[in-house]
Structures are given as C-alpha cells and as structure tokens.
Amino acid sequence: MTIENRKARYHFETLETYEAGVELAGSEVKSVRSGKANLNGAFARVIREKEIWLFGMHIARYENADPRLAPDENRSRRLLLKKKEIAKIAERVKLERLAITALKLYFNSRKRAKILIALARGKKLSDKRETIKERDVKINLKRAMKRSA
Numbered sequence: 001m002t003i004e005n006r007k008a009r010y011h012f013e014t015l016e017t018y019e020a021g022v023e024l025a026g027s028e029v030k031s032v033r034s035g036k037a038n039l040n041g042a043f044a045r046v047i048r049e050k051e052i053w054l055f056g057m058h059i060a061r062y063e064n065a066d067p068r069l070a071p072d073e074n075r076s077r078r079l080l081l082k083k084k085e086i087a088k089i090a091e092r093v094k095l096e097r098l099a100i101t102a103l104k105l106y107f108n109s110r111k112r113a114k115i116l117i118a119l120a121r122g123k124k125l126s127d128k129r130e131t132i133k134e135r136d137v138k139i140n141l142k143r144a145m146k147r148s149a
Contacts, residue, residue, distance in 0.1 A: 038059075051079075
C-alpha cells in the first residue's frame with residue numbers, strides 16, 4: 001500500500017529526495033498497511049541537528065487494537081536516517097532556507113515502513129500556474145491520442 005502527498009508536488013519544487021525509515025507504534029503498522037494514513041500537510045524538522053522528526057502525518061487508529069494502548073493519531077514520529085544524511089540535510093535546510101516535505105509512505109521489499117522525504121522550496125503563484133498549464137497540455141494530448149487510435 002502506497003500513500004502519497006500529491007499536494008506537496010504542487011506547492012513545492014523538490015530539489016533532492018531521501019528514503020527514511022519511520023518509527024511506528026505497533027497498531028500503526030496495521031493501519032498504514034490498510035491505507036488509513038494521510039500525508040497532506042506532513043513536514044519534517046531537524047531537532048538539535050541530531051534527529052529528524054515528522055509532524056502532521058495522520059494515522060487512524062486500528063479498529064481491532066485496544067483503545068487504551070493506541071497511540072495518538074497525530075503524534076510526531078521520528079525518522080530513521082544515517083548521521084551523515086541528517087547532517088547534510090540539516091546544513092542545506094539552514095543555509096538555503098529549505099523545507100522538508102513528506103512525499104510518499106510505503107513498505108519496501110523487506111516489509112519496513114519507509115517514507116520518501118524531499119528538500120523543497122516553495123513555489124510562487126506563477127510557478128503553480130505553469131504547473132497547471134503543463135498538466136492540462138498533457139491531459140489534452142492524451143485525449144487527442146486516444147481519439148486518433
């Protein structure tokens with residue numbers, strides 16, 4: 001199951017992407033596997049240049065789990081990266097004033113929860129309009145190809 005943050009690609013220009021592990025509580029894994037997670041508005045921050053934490057990701061409670069043991073749905077979650085990667089990300093965020101956005105949440109071949117994060121720069125209104133124009137041209141081209149076939 002793959003959960004995507006489609007709005008992130010519209011609002012931000014992605015410069016570099018990283019694959020990070022996500023520290024999830026027990027029942028959260030089952031919720032993510034069943035597709036009950038939302039990345040809209042999810043972002044990450046570097047804390048004390050040692051760790052990166054993800055904020056704004058919503059994972060619904062697993063219905064078969066004990067409600068007393070279920071973690072908070074909107075809690076912050078630690079991202080698992082190598083120290084060198086964290087240092088590199090922290091330096092670029094600090095120097096270039098970049099944001100860290102969450103693009104995609106998925107399970108890799110070893111059944112580990114991974115999140116694709118990106119160093120991103122916010123788009124201006126004119127850039128967003130250009131993105132819409134490009135998307136419309138692609139859609140119209142597909143329709144024309146479909147009609148001719």
